[in-house]
Amino acid sequence: MSESIHASASDAFERADVQVHRTSAGLGPEEIIEALNGLPGDGPVMIGVRSKTKVRAPIFEAVPRLAAVGAFCIGTDQIDLEVAAQSGVAVFNAPFSNTRSVAELVIAEIVCLSRQLFERSWAAHEGRWRKDAKGAHEVRGKTLGIIGYGHIGSQLSVLAEAMGLRVRYHDIVNKLPLGNASASESLDALLAGSDFVSLHVPNTPQTRNMFGAAELAKMKPGAYLINASRGTVVDIEALRASLESGHVAGAALDVYPKEPKSTADPFESPLQGLRQVILTPHIGGSTQEAQANIGVEVSEALAAYTRFGRTTGCITLPAIDAPAISPGRSRLLNIHRDVPGVLTSANQRVSDAGLNITGQRLETQAGVGLLLMDVDAKSDDPRVESLRADLAGLAQSLPRRTRLL
Structure with missing residues (x-):
């Protein structure tokens, strides 16, 4: 695990008997490859990252036993998800665990901008006593425009409304408003009518530099911009020019x-x-609350995948809410290309091994199939290992993506 992931993550891994190696720094590609390939044994390995560590295609190619990636954060743009999916690598994140923390920070910034707290604090540090009401306003009765009404945007909406702000939002997908919030008929209308504009969009080709000189010019004169989403969303030079001209009164990034x-x-x-x-x-x-929650959520998801093959919440593999393995049974996990005949071939291998199927789940997604198969023998039965090898040898099976759980 890299980047000082919260200690709460270790508890779930310890219960699942997963050995953990930690580093406080973000790792480069070559460092990741060296670290993962240097782990003992030849079984599956996983990596836990936050936003700084990039997991790109060369890593998946160079570490064939990489089974799963845990993004201990909300975003996953630091991971090549398409390559992960086609490689049969499970990717988990924590889409809900830190929404409250981000929303609270935005609320704090709205108040600080409206009251000019940072400017006045700066003046006090320099020995100047700026005790006046010029430019300072209450937030009650003002309008907050939220761009991106997902998990964070909608929670921010609730907190802002409780403080007396009017809330309008814009999203490319129709979203049900919470409380008294209302959807804006257009992005331009939201910009023109908002005293505060807060960005909560993902990092996609469509959102990169989506907020540039044209959008800043459409903002209400004297309004404030807040960006706690992705750094690529705002054209920083254009923002500086708008701030220096006074059109945008202030910003928080x-x-x-x-x-x-x-x-x-x-x-x-x-x-x-x-x-x-x-x-x-x-x-x-x-x-601390958000990081502890993220540590628990992602580590438990990774542990459940390695122990039971459970992929609930997985971004890259089909979702299967697999239960615990029954006593006296074994479970095999097989990831394969989604083509006709895979299940028939797999069932024939079970019959050839002299085993009986006691439970089976097959789900497919984007050309990849995930098969979980329970059989009536313990994991130390030689027939089970023979079956695992036979399933791994299927022409459709992805390399190193068949294992005994």
């Missing part, structure tokens, strides 16, 4: 196009030095 790999590396941004801008070091989900 927690994510950036380029971020340091570790706390020892320097941070640089064109927005540094602007006193109406709050810059935080990607800490939206960095609360």
Whole structure:
């Protein structure tokens, strides 16, 4: 596990008898390959990462026994999901665990921007006593425009409304509003009518630099921009120009196009030095509560996959909510190309081994099939290992993706 993943993750792994190797730093591709290939034994291995460690195609190719990747965060854009899926590698994340923490940070930034707290704190540090009401406002009665009404955006909506803000949102998918929030008829309408605009979109080709000079110009004069989603969403140079012109009154950013790999590396941004801008070091989900919840959620998902083949919540493989393995039984997991005849061939192998199927689940997704098969023999029965080898030898089976659980 890399990047100082919370200690709560170790408990689930310990219960599942999974040996854990930790590093506090984000690893580069060659370091990941060396670390994974250097693990003892020849069984399946997993890696746990946060946002800095990139798991790209060369890693899947160089580490054929990589069985699963755990993203101990919400986003998964640091992982090549398509290659993972076609390689039969399970990827799990924590889409819900830190939503509250991010939403609370945005609320804090809304208040700080509206009251100019950072500018006035800065002045006090310099010995200037800015005790006046100029430019300071309550947030009650103001309008918050949320772009992206997913898990974080919708929770932010609830918190903001409780503080007396009017909430409008825009999403490319029709979403049911919570509370008294309302969907905006268009993005332009939301920008024109919002005192605060908060971005909560994923990193996709469609969202990269989606907020540039044109969008900033459409914002209500004197409004504030908050980005706690992805650093690639906002054109930083365009934002600086809009801030310097006074059209955008202030901004709060927690994510950036380029971020340091570790706390020892320097941070640089064109927005540094602007006193109406709050810059935080990607800490939206960095609360003890969120990190503990993420550690538990992702590690339990990884452990359940390695023990039972359970893929509930998996992004890259078909979803199977597999129960625990019954006493006296064995379970085999097989990942294969989704072509006709696989199940027939697998069942024939069971018959040839002299075993009986006591439970079976097959699900497919995007050209990949996941087969879980329980048989009436213990794992130390030679027939079970023979069956595993036969299933692995099927022409449709993905290499190293057949194992005894």
